Amino acid sequence: MSCTNGEVEVVQEEVSEIEPRSFYMGFTGFPYDLTIESQVDTYEQVAANGDIFLNHLDHGVPWDEALNDLPFPEEVQNTLEITRTGLQPGTKVLLTATPTSQDRKTLSRYWNNEGAHQDLPVNWQGKSLDDPEVVTAYIKYCRRIIDEVRPDYFAYGIETNATFKKEDAEFNEFLSLIDTVYTSLKTAYPNLPIFLTLQDQSFENTDEELLETSKMLLEFSDFIAMSSYPFLDYSDLQRDADPALFEDDWLADFRNLDPNKPFAISETGFCADDLLIENLGIDIKASEEWQAEYINKLFNAANDLDAEFVLWFVFRDYDAIYDKTQNPPDILKIWRDNGLLDGDGKQRPAFARWQEWKALSKD
Numbered sequence: 549m550s551c552t553n554g555e556v557e558v559v560q561e562e563v564s565e566i567e568p569r570s571f572y573m574g575f576t577g578f579p580y581d582l583t584i585e586s587q588v589d590t591y592e593q594v595a596a597n598g599d600i601f602l603n604h605l606d607h608g609v610p611w612d613e614a615l616n617d618l619p620f621p622e623e624v625q626n627t628l629e630i631t632r633t634g635l636q637p638g639t640k641v642l643l644t645a646t647p648t649s650q651d652r653k654t655l656s657r658y659w660n661n662e663g664a665h666q667d668l669p670v671n672w673q674g675k676s677l678d679d680p681e682v683v684t685a686y687i688k689y690c691r692r693i694i695d696e697v698r699p700d701y702f703a704y705g706i707e708t709n710a711t712f713k714k715e716d717a718e719f720n721e722f723l724s725l726i727d728t729v730y731t732s733l734k735t736a737y738p739n740l741p742i743f744l745t746l747q748d749q750s751f752e753n754t755d756e757e758l759l760e761t762s763k764m765l766l767e768f769s770d771f772i773a774m775s776s777y778p779f780l781d782y783s784d785l786q787r788d789a790d791p792a793l794f795e796d797d798w799l800a801d802f803r804n805l806d807p808n809k810p811f812a813i814s815e816t817g818f819c820a821d822d823l824l825i826e827n828l829g830i831d832i833k834a835s836e837e838w839q840a841e842y843i844n845k846l847f848n849a850a851n852d853l854d855a856e857f858v859l860w861f862v863f864r865d866y867d868a869i870y871d872k873t874q875n876p877p878d879i880l881k882i883w884r885d886n887g888l889l890d891g892d893g894k895q896r897p898a899f900a901r902w903q904e905w906k907a908l909s910k911d
Contacts, residue, residue, distance in 0.1 A: 568909040571812075571850045572640050572857040573902070574598025577630075580891065581868035591630065594863050597902070599910065600640040602814070602859040603631045603697060606706055608659030609647065611672050614692065615685035621660040628696040642814065642859065643699035644745065646706035647677065647686045647725060653711045653718050655682065678724040686725070687732045694737060701857070702737075703814060704729055705744040707775050709762045711752050723764070730768040743771035745814040748799060749782040755801075763805050771856065774802055775815040779823075779834060779842070780882065789819060789834040791842045796849060803853050812856040817886035818842040820896055825878050834885070840897035847905045860888070860902075867891030 575594040579587045594601060610624050619625070631641060649656050650665070655675060658666040675682050690704055705726060712719040726744065733742050744765050750758045766772065778798060779789035787793070803811050820839040823832040850858050865887035870876050888899040 568911045569847065569851060569905060570911050571847075571855040572598075572600035572910065573847075573860075573906060574600035574602065574640075574857070575860050575863045576602045576604050576815075578604070578862045578866065579869070580862070580864040580866045580887070580889075580893075582872055586868070590863060591635075595636045595639060597863070597906065598639070599906070600642060600700075600857050600859065601631065601635055602861075603628075603641060603643045603699070604706075604815075604861075605643070605645040605693065606650065607664035608649075608657040608666065609645075609686065609689055610659050611682075611685050612669055614689035615681055617688065620692070623661045623663065624659055625696075628693060631697050640701070640857070641697060641699040642701040642703065642857065643693065643697050644703040644706055644814065645690060645693060646704070646708075647682070647729075648705070648708070648722070651711060652707050653716070653722075677718060677721040683725055683728050687729055690729065690733055691736060694733075694740070699740070701741045701743075701771075701812075702733075703743055703745050703773060704733065707747040708744045708765055709753075709758060710747040710750055712761060713752060714757065714761055714764070719761075723768075726765070726768045741770045741810070743769040743773050745773045745775055746802065748774055748776045748778075748802060749780075751782055759801055759805065762802065766806055766809065769809070771810045771812050772802055772805060773812045773814040774799055776813060777815075777817055777883070779818045779832060779838075780830070785829050786831040787833070788838075789823075789832050790838055791818075791845045796845065797852070799849060799853065810856045811853050813846075813850060813858040815859055815861050816846060817861045817883055818846075818898075819883075819885045820887070820890070820898065821885040823882065823885070825881055827878050830882075836896045836898065840901045843898050843901035843905070860886075862886050864889040864893060865891040 575598050577591050577594055579590040610620055613620050647656050648654060655677060658668050660666055694702055712722065746762050776799060778794050781787060818839045819834045820836045822834055823830055861883060865885050867884060870880055870884050888896055888902055890896060
């Protein structure tokens with residue numbers, strides 16, 4: 549799709565035929581630069597352009613403070629408070645946290661005033677996911693952040709099916725952890741949707757294995773909440789990121805794992821520029837036009853699946869963060885060009901598609 553006026557008008561007609569939308573739509577507050585000004589601007593923009601906000605706490609856990617009922621580090625407390633103070637009245641909030649690190653299978657690292665993903669304190673190193681102190685600390689942490697943020701939805705594990713294999717000892721430890729955490733939180737907050745998020749692809753599991761593991765995890769989840777970045781096809785890391793190349797119902801197998809549970813898209817995005825990461829074998833051809841096409845494909849699928857919400861990562865490209873990061877890890881580059889605005893703040897065609905869908909009334 550190009551951005552000629554005629555073709556844009558065709559897209560607008562396609563969008564306007566679908567009314568209302570089933571889902572809330574919004575963003576994370578991930579900033580495009582490391583300055584206070586960029587953080588404030590990001591919150592203002594995502595509040596103005598969405599009706600739900602994702603507070604994504606994938607930073608670690610303040611384990612000692614949570615276990616011992618001590619005040620949270622200032623870094624943690626400030627992150628929690630900005631959600632309440634920075635959003636418009638009526639904005640829904642999805643709060644997500646996780647007990648696992650970014651490898652999605654070992655104990656989450658420490659989050660303190662030194663920042664995110666710090667080394668674990670000595671007394672936490674080597675603890676299993678089902679260690680009684682881990683379970684107790686994580687329940688306390690979840691309850692405290694729920695009480696601080698007062699979200700409309702709470703995910704207590706992020707992309708929990710991403711790397712576990714069913715036969716892993718760590719997976720059984722994780723099942724034991726979430727059984728206790730889920731039961732405790734549902735007792736304390738019976739009216740709050742509490743769930744795990746799932747990933748729609750895996751390097752470690754076949755599609756069949758991924759669905760089987762996901763089915764087991766859904767026993768401890770109120771929602772089927774999906775993380776999906778289909779511009780990056782795990783089976784072919786050197787391809788065109790053309791939305792026409794993947795099925796319109798690419799999430800249907802997960803939706804069908806339990807038709808009685810609500811469905812949601814907890815994270816998604818689509819790159820608007822070529823993505824080359826030689827160390828990871830990634831060579832993706834992308835474009836702003838394909839990103840805009842994905843917006844329509846995404847929201848049509850969300851309506852078809854009666855999704856509760858759709859969250860986009862990120863609102864504006866974070867080129868400035870990437871450029872200022874000393875020896876940036878390869879993984880930081882993957883989502884750098886997912887913004888509906890480019891690194892200079894210029895609106896991409898996908899921004900217009902987003903606004904057309906947002907203008908539709910919400911069921």
